[in-house]
Amino acid sequence: MRCFFRAFLLVCLALPLISCHFAILDPKGVIAETEKHVFLESVFLMLIVVIPVIILSFIVPWRYRAKNTKAVYKPEWSNSHLLEFIWWAIPCVIIAVLATITWIETHRLDPYRPLYNNPAPDAAVIPIEAIALNWKWLFIYPQEHVASLNTLTIPVNHPIRFYITSDGPMNSLEIPQLAGQIYAMGGMQTKLNLLATEQGIYRGLSTNLSGDGFSGMYFNVNVVSDKDYAQWVRALKQAPKHLSEKTYQALLVPSANNPPEYFSQVSDDFFSEMVIKYMGPMPGMVLGYRGDPNFTSSSKNTGN
Numbered sequence: 476m477r478c479f480f481r482a483f484l485l486v487c488l489a490l491p492l493i494s495c496h497f498a499i500l501d502p503k504g505v506i507a508e509t510e511k512h513v514f515l516e517s518v519f520l521m522l523i524v525v526i527p528v529i530i531l532s533f534i535v536p537w538r539y540r541a542k543n544t545k546a547v548y549k550p551e552w553s554n555s556h557l558l559e560f561i562w563w564a565i566p567c568v569i570i571a572v573l574a575t576i577t578w579i580e581t582h583r584l585d586p587y588r589p590l591y592n593n594p595a596p597d598a599a600v601i602p603i604e605a606i607a608l609n610w611k612w613l614f615i616y617p618q619e620h621v622a623s624l625n626t627l628t629i630p631v632n633h634p635i636r637f638y639i640t641s642d643g644p645m646n647s648l649e650i651p652q653l654a655g656q657i658y659a660m661g662g663m664q665t666k667l668n669l670l671a672t673e674q675g676i677y678r679g680l681s682t683n684l685s686g687d688g689f690s691g692m693y694f695n696v697n698v699v700s701d702k703d704y705a706q707w708v709r710a711l712k713q714a715p716k717h718l719s720e721k722t723y724q725a726l727l728v729p730s731a732n733n734p735p736e737y738f739s740q741v742s743d744d745f746f747s748e749m750v751i752k753y754m755g756p757m758p759g760m761v762l763g764y765r766g767d768p769n770f771t772s773s774s775k776n777t778g779n
Contacts, residue, residue, distance in 0.1 A: 498651035501700070503673045505592055506584060506654040513580045520569050539573040550631055556650040586657050586667045593670065595632040600771070602764035603627070604746035605639045607646035607659040607681065609729035610688025615718075617764050621711035622718050624726070626735035628697040630676050636770065639669040640750045640761045642727065647683035650696055656682050662753030665764050688731030693733075714739040 502508040539546045583591050589600075604615040615622045629635050639648055642729040651657035654669035670693035672676075681692035699707065718723060746763035754760075764770050 498678070502652055503675060503677060504591060504653035504669050504671045505594060506669050507652055508672075509580065509584060509592065510655060513576060513584075515740065516576060517573060520573055523569060524566055538651045543761065545770050555640065581775070583653065584657065586665070588668065589636075590634055590668055590670055593634060594672065595634070595670065598633045600634045600636055601629060601638050602638065602767075602770065603629075604650060605637050605642060605659070606746065606749055606761045607639070607641040607685075608649070608726055609643040610681075610686060610692050610731045611726070611733045612648070612681075612694050613726065615746055616708070616711075617741070617743070617746065619708050619712065620739070620743075621708065621714070622736075622738040622741050623711070624736040625694045625733050626697070626701060627679060628707050629671060629696055630701050631671055631698050633701075634668060634670050636764070637669075638767070639665045639667060640746070640762075642749050643729075644685040645683060646685050646692075650677060650679040650680070652677045653696065658683065662750060666749055671696075674698050674700065686729075688729065691732040711737050712739050718742075718745065746754045 497764050499507070499511060499514060502511045517579055537543075564728075582588075603615055606613040606615070609726045611625050613624055614625075615621060637648070639657060639659045640663065641661045643661070645654050645661070646659040648659055648667065650669070653671055654667060657665045659665065659680045675698055677696045677698065679694045679696050681689060683689075685692070714737040716736065716738050717740040719740075722738065739745060743765065744761065747761050747766060751757050760766070
C-alpha cells in the first residue's frame with residue numbers, strides 16, 4: 476500500500492509537466508535545430524558518467540549490506556590502478572569530446588555569422604531592426620519602411636538578419652524555436668541570424684530581467700508564406716499610424732502587456748539615430764542594415 480501511495484504521489488507531482496513546452500526540443504529553424512543536436516549530444520556524453528554512478532550508488536550499498544555474508548571484506552585494500560585509470564580516462568575523453576563539439580559549434584552558431592547550413596541559398600535576406608523598450612519590442616522593417624510593436628512576421632525559408640539595440644534597460648532577445656538569445660544594449664547594436672523552416676506561430680521573449688514589466692515582454696513570431704508576407708507588408712504600408720518622433724516618444728513611456736501595433740512611414744535612419752543618441756556626436760556614422768558593409772540581399776553573403 477505504501478509503494479502504491481508513493482507511486483501515486485509521484486504521478487501527481489509530474490502532472491503539471493504536461494503543460495510544459497520544451498521549445499528547445501521542438502525546433503522550427505536551422506539554428507535551433509543545430510542547438511538541439513548539440514544539447515542532446517552533450518547530455519548523452521555526460522550520461523556516460525552519470526548513469527554508471529547512479530547504478531553503482533544502488534549496487535554498492537546492496538552488495539555490502541550487513542546481512543550479505545558473501546561480500547568480501549578487505550580492510551587493508553586502498554588502491555586499484557585499473558579503477559583509477561577508468562575513472563580518470565573516461566571523464567577526460569568525454570571532456571575532450573565536449574570541448575571539441577563546443578569549439579566547432581560555437582563558431583558555427585556565432586549569431587553574427589550568416590547561416591553556415593542555409594537550406595535556401597538563393598532566398599533574399601530580410602533585415603529587421605529590433606529595439607527593446609520598457610517593456611515592449613519594436614521591430615522595424617527598414618527595406619519596407621514599416622514597423623510593428625510586440626509582434627513579428629517573417630517569411631518561411633528566408634534568412635533573417637536582426638540588428639538589435641535597446642532604448643531603455645539592457646535586455647535580451649530570444650526566439651527559442653528559431654534561434655538562441657542575444658543581448659540588447661543602449662548605445663550599441665548586436666546581430667542575430669536565423670531562418671524558419673516551418674510556417675506557424677512561435678513565441679519570442681526577453682530573457683534578461685529589466686524591471687516591473689519584464690514578465691510581459693513576449694511577442695508572437697508569425698512565420699508565413701512569401702505571398703502572405705508580401706500581403707502583410709502591403710497592409711502595413713497603409714497603416715494610419717506613422718512612426719514619427721511624437722509617436723515614438725509615446726512608446727518610450729514605460730508600459731507593460733501592450734497589444735500589437737503597426738506603423739508606416741518609418742524613416743531610413745530611425746534605428747541608427749536610436750543607437751547614436753547614446754554615443755554622442757558621430758558625424759557620418761550609420762548603423763542598422765544600411766550601415767552594414769557586409770549586408771547583401773543574397774543569402775550567399777559570407778561576411779560578418
